[in-house]
Amino acid sequence: MPELPEVETMVRGLRPALLxxxxxxxxxxxxxxxxxxxxxxxxxxxxxxxxxxxxxRGKWVVIQCADDRGWIVIQPRMTGGFWRVPPPRPEHxxxxxxxxxxxxxxxxxxxxxxxxxxxxxxxxxxxxxxxRSQGPDALVITKQELxxxxxxxxxxxxxxxxxxxxxxxxxxxxxxxxxxxxRIHPSRVASGLKATELTRLHRAIGEILNHAxxxxxxxxxxxxxxVLGLEGGFLATNAMYGRGxxxxxxxxxxxxxxxxxxxxxxxxxxxxxxxxxxxx
DNA sequence: CGGTTACCCTGGATGC
DNA sequence: TGCATCCAGGGTAACC
Numbered sequence: 001m002p003e004l005p006e007v008e009t010m011v012r013g014l015r016p017a018l019l020x021x022x023x024x025x026x027x028x029x030x031x032x033x034x035x036x037x038x039x040x041x042x043x044x045x046x047x048x049x050x051x052x053x054x055x056x057r058g059k060w061v062v063i064q065c066a067d068d069r070g071w072i073v074i075q076p077r078m079t080g081g082f083w084r085v086p087p088p089r090p091e092h093x094x095x096x097x098x099x100x101x102x103x104x105x106x107x108x109x110x111x112x113x114x115x116x117x118x119x120x121x122x123x124x125x126x127x128x129x130x131x132r133s134q135g136p137d138a139l140v141i142t143k144q145e146l147x148x149x150x151x152x153x154x155x156x157x158x159x160x161x162x163x164x165x166x167x168x169x170x171x172x173x174x175x176x177x178x179x180x181x182x183r184i185h186p187s188r189v190a191s192g193l194k195a196t197e198l199t200r201l202h203r204a205i206g207e208i209l210n211h212a213x214x215x216x217x218x219x220x221x222x223x224x225x226x227v228l229g230l231e232g233g234f235l236a237t238n239a240m241y242g243r244g245x246x247x248x249x250x251x252x253x254x255x256x257x258x259x260x261x262x263x264x265x266x267x268x269x270x271x272x273x274x275x276x277x278x279x280x
Numbered sequence: 281c282g283g284t285t286a287c288c289c290t291g292g293a294t295g296c
Numbered sequence: 297t298g299c300a301t302c303c304a305g306g307g308t309a310a311c312c
Binding site (some may be wrong): 283 | 302303304306308310312
């Protein structure tokens, strides 16, 4: 669930607790999430470090420690999330930072344990990890970059938008909203978009993601919450995701829910009238 | 090599 | 009430 807007909201929420603070005590409650290191090693690396920056890269949370000590990179993936207040499900706590400086405690919870916690010793190893897994961030990619990255593939546009190596940050929910606003069918071949469609797509990426950040992301069921435990507002007024069978806000046609090739088992929601698929 | 799919994991919803 | 099944989807690895 945490896509770019949720992770951006997390990072903004974490900064008051972590920026300039010292990670006085690091507690690992589940070493399954740690990437190629033991709990003891991670605690030795991060314990006592001062936090210099808290940033987002795609869907990843990046905590840069002062004095070139190293980088903590946390991938919330499906169900990971941070808390600055005691989390409601303590059995899902995987990592705790107790700080001095701000005196706050930060909890990382992850019910499904799909999240990852990595350590990189310096800028170049961290940047190499980003380059291996991620293309340009969806919030800053230019139209020309987007065009170049969609070129030469026969894949569908939705699968391509969700490929983090093409551009980083878009997942299933926002892909559907972006494609609806762009009036592009999710199965369209990514390299076959017309110039006007590419312009609409690039604009929609920025508008949808920035709007979602402004309302603090998407919450449904027991999923994502802000660091203070609040629900995000995006799905209260969104157009497509999760609205199969409801009338399209643009034309009234029932919203279609389908499984689209190249997206494994994920559901796609779109309006068959506003997002027509040209016959092959 | 590009594209597709199985799988990692758990909790909540649904079905019998 | 209890048990089985399905679904959620971010990301990696194996496969064709």
